[in-house]
Amino acid sequence: MEKCDKRDLIVRAALELVAEQGFHGAPMAMIADKAGVGAGTIYRYFENKDALIRGIYCMVEARVVAAILKDYPDNGPVRERFMHFGTVLVNYLASAPLELRFVEQFHNSPFGVDHRREKIFGKGEKDIISELFQEAIEQQIFKPLPLSILFALFFSPLIDVCRDQILGFINLDQELIEQTVGACWDAVRR
Template identity: 60%
Template sequence: MSESDKREAIINAALELVAECGFHGAPMAMVAERAGVGAGTIYRYFENKDTLITETYAAFEQRLVAAVMEGYPERKGVRDRYIHLATILIKYFIASPMEFRFAEQFHNSPYGAAHRREKVFGKQEKDICTEIFEDGKGQGIVKDLPLVMLFALTFGPLVDMCRDHILGFIDLNEELSLKAAEACWDAVRQ
């Protein structure tokens, strides 16, 4: 196995184990075993478990952003850009329930709180979500609310619906996904 393959195998194993068992149920030795590498090998790629978790999340986030950016209508209006983003998020999460469960674990942990704090208060580049809502507020078509509230109103319900789909409570087909995205848009439009 090449060096990059080992690193990727470790990240995938960490993602799966955290999704299945939570952070405490995914010790480094178990991650190494699932990845098919020696227990000491994992430390050549990741200093400690915290580094492994944050880099696993970064790898997940890269895949998610790549999916969202494919076909992204950057020249369209704010509503169309949001609807694209929301429907792609739904498709991605229901097609990748393991990644969804990992993201849930991450966001509902101190790792997620630190990540979110950095996004809200840090000096990071603007992401696509921030850009959409700042454009909408600037044009007067999105309610003048703090970004954190806009995210909660538009993405919180989508996450709940994806969870319900994965658990078998609803079937988020294409039509229902679009209606869900439109309903979330309606919550923040002027």
């Protein structure tokens, strides 16, 4: 319990610092300080800073997936399920600035590329989202494009929009979110 507790404190502190200040602004000592633990303690839970960063990413990813899958309309029509994905994703990220900023930092770094490579060429345990895309392609609901292009068409704009919302460049409301997700749907559907 203790162990998990500290680990969590460390992760939270690092997440916040990286999100707000970038990797540069998150030295281990500062993370430890913010977490209220000794600097050396971090190394009990993570082999080194890279491992810590990757650990945080996994956690964030898991949370996002969990959010998306909550109330997921398993048996609804394809469009409804995609709209669910999109709106929940935007609602989640737009209200989780730290997670979003962190993820963006992560994606552009040696980490990001490796992680993406792993994901695409890796053992490929089927996840529910990929499956849904696959299904939509097979049912000829989606354009006959490679999976990763469809991913880009559907998710990239949403993440960008969340970032702009967080940075105060736009002001999302539910209607705007639905319109935007709808636009992404238009991009992928036949």
